Amino acid sequence: MGRTRVREALGSEPGGQSITVAGWVRTKRTGKNVVFLEVNDGSSLSNIQVVVDSENTNLGQTAELITTGASVRATGELVESMGKNQKVELHAAELELVGEAPGENYPLQKKRHSFEYLREIAHLRPRTNTFGAVARVRNYISFAIHRYFQERDFLYVHTPLITASDAEGAGELFQVTTLDLERLAREQSSGAGPDYTGDFFGRSAYLTVSGQLNAEIYASALDRVYTFGPTFRAENSNTTRHLSEFWMIEPEIAFCDIHCNMDLAEDFLKTIIAGVLTDCGEDMEFFDKRIEPGIIESLSAIADSTFTRISYSEAVEALQKSTVKFEFPVSWGVDLHSEHEKYLTEEVFHGPVIVTDYPKEIKAFYMRLNDDEKTVRGMDVLVPRLGEIIGGSQREDRLDVLQRRIKEMGLPEEDYWWYLDLRRFGSVPHSGFGLGLARFIQYCTGMANIRDVVPFPRTPGNAAF
Numbered sequence: 293m294g295r296t297r298v299r300e301a302l303g304s305e306p307g308g309q310s311i312t313v314a315g316w317v318r319t320k321r322t323g324k325n326v327v328f329l330e331v332n333d334g335s336s337l338s339n340i341q342v343v344v345d346s347e348n349t350n351l352g353q354t355a356e357l358i359t360t361g362a363s364v365r366a367t368g369e370l371v372e373s374m375g376k377n378q379k380v381e382l383h384a385a386e387l388e389l390v391g392e393a394p395g396e397n398y399p400l401q402k403k404r405h406s407f408e409y410l411r412e413i414a415h416l417r418p419r420t421n422t423f424g425a426v427a428r429v430r431n432y433i434s435f436a437i438h439r440y441f442q443e444r445d446f447l448y449v450h451t452p453l454i455t456a457s458d459a460e461g462a463g464e465l466f467q468v469t470t471l472d473l474e475r476l477a478r479e480q481s482s483g484a485g486p487d488y489t490g491d492f493f494g495r496s497a498y499l500t501v502s503g504q505l506n507a508e509i510y511a512s513a514l515d516r517v518y519t520f521g522p523t524f525r526a527e528n529s530n531t532t533r534h535l536s537e538f539w540m541i542e543p544e545i546a547f548c549d550i551h552c553n554m555d556l557a558e559d560f561l562k563t564i565i566a567g568v569l570t571d572c573g574e575d576m577e578f579f580d581k582r583i584e585p586g587i588i589e590s591l592s593a594i595a596d597s598t599f600t601r602i603s604y605s606e607a608v609e610a611l612q613k614s615t616v617k618f619e620f621p622v623s624w625g626v627d628l629h630s631e632h633e634k635y636l637t638e639e640v641f642h643g644p645v646i647v648t649d650y651p652k653e654i655k656a657f658y659m660r661l662n663d664d665e666k667t668v669r670g671m672d673v674l675v676p677r678l679g680e681i682i683g684g685s686q687r688e689d690r691l692d693v694l695q696r697r698i699k700e701m702g703l704p705e706e707d708y709w710w711y712l713d714l715r716r717f718g719s720v721p722h723s724g725f726g727l728g729l730a731r732f733i734q735y736c737t738g739m740a741n742i743r744d745v746v747p748f749p750r751t752p753g754n755a756a757f
């Protein structure tokens with residue numbers, strides 16, 4: 293392309309052949325006979341300083357027209373920089389204003405903008421330091437996750453986005469239909485109830501909440517698989533950790549019990565975190581300095597730590613012993629809230645905690661029932677600052693117990709006939725978990741709001757961009 297990326301240019305020695313860089317102007321400073329342009333092309337957090345001799349008529353006239361936000365192309369030699377921020381700078385022999393950004397209208401002026409404001413200009417926020425860094429870390433983590441599983445013989449399975457069954461049984465589904473919604477409303481008000489035989493799929497259909505049940509099909513044939521794709525939840529949670537659309541990574545392993553599942557989840561998280569620290573150095577230093585002081589040290593400690601493993605009952609006991617007044621009081625049987633999860637990880641165990649064996653009433657129908665008939669072999673991985681980052685379980689592999697659980701939870705057995713078939717023919721103990729990609733990125737970057745680690749967040753009432 294005849295262009296050098298800014299990252300590569302900044303890592304080069306001064307002198308040598310003339311190079312071309314192109315990008316967007318972050319700032320422009322005018323000195324005596326000289327104009328300094330800070331140009332960024334997204335390849336790194338750092339900008340390259342383009343130095344323009346404004347005595348040169350051509351260059352000077354172009355530089356005059358350039359403002360913050362404009363796109364430019366500059367060709368010249370890399371010269372040792374007098375400034376303390378960079379080793380080299382580019383002395384422009386040619387300068388082109390590619391796309392102007394009329395100054396007074398550009399919404400990203402050089403000053404600190406709030407993340408709330410930047411959410412309203414999601415089409416421009418990738419041009420800021422923070423969102424560029426988040427995008428690079430997100431890219432790195434996605435790639436590292438694939439590499440982790442590929443190197444361990446897991447098969448990547450693409451599971452459908454449109455499904456007919458509720459994988460979590462929680463009823464938080466977005467319905468997909470081509471039916472005339474007004475007619476449907478009329479039918480419903482006349483008490484007839486909607487007739488889905490005329491719908492696109494000849495039945496009611498939804499956006500998937502999880503690829504797990506489909507992944508189980510493939511694990512029941514190919515031993516170890518993982519999914520990595522978007523999931524959707526019509527859950528009306530307006531929190532800093534919930535999205536209506538998020539990407540999830542779901543490994544599923546045959547001949548694997550809850551212990552093997554916990555071992556995998558722990559090794560997986562630690563490996564990816566260690567990789568982020570070594571391979572995203574510049575961006576992580578930025579997050580450490582500007583977003584969450586101390587994050588590098590705390591992530592390094594976690595990459596070297598051993599996660600605490602406790603049962604739900606032990607967690608409840610620890611919470612009940614606490615003198616902290618929780619907003620949601622704790623007793624055996626209640627679901628843990630993020631305040632409880634944070635307390636356990638931050639105040640009691642000072643690191644990640646894997647909680648297992650939850651009451652069956654608060655977990656999904658597919659989790660393996662324990663002999664006590666009260667608890668299931670679920671496991672949540674909780675981390676400081678965030679709470680739940682992974683949810684998983686050993687799956688119920690006994691046909692009769694699974695049928696009973698589906699009935700108990702009031703779910704339509706006929707929707708799960710194929711899922712039950714896996715327990716009829718060659719059933720095996722198997723386990724898996726789901727990692728929410730956005731939560732994990734939040735955890736690694738220290739970004740406080742999940743809306744700021746997703747390029748175009750979808751939350752209740754918000755689907756702009």
Ligand code: 4AD
Nearest residue numbers: 502504534535538542681682683684724725726728
């Ligand atoms: O705990 P969850 O609901 O588990 C499942 O979906 C299982 N099918 C996973 C499995 O066993 N294969 O979700 C898993 C993870 C959570 O721990 C969290 O990280 C993330 O997905 N998650 C969300 N992330 C953002 N917004 C939401 N609304 C989320 N709900 C879950």
Ligand code: MG
Nearest residue numbers: 672680682683
């Ligand atoms: Mg969960």
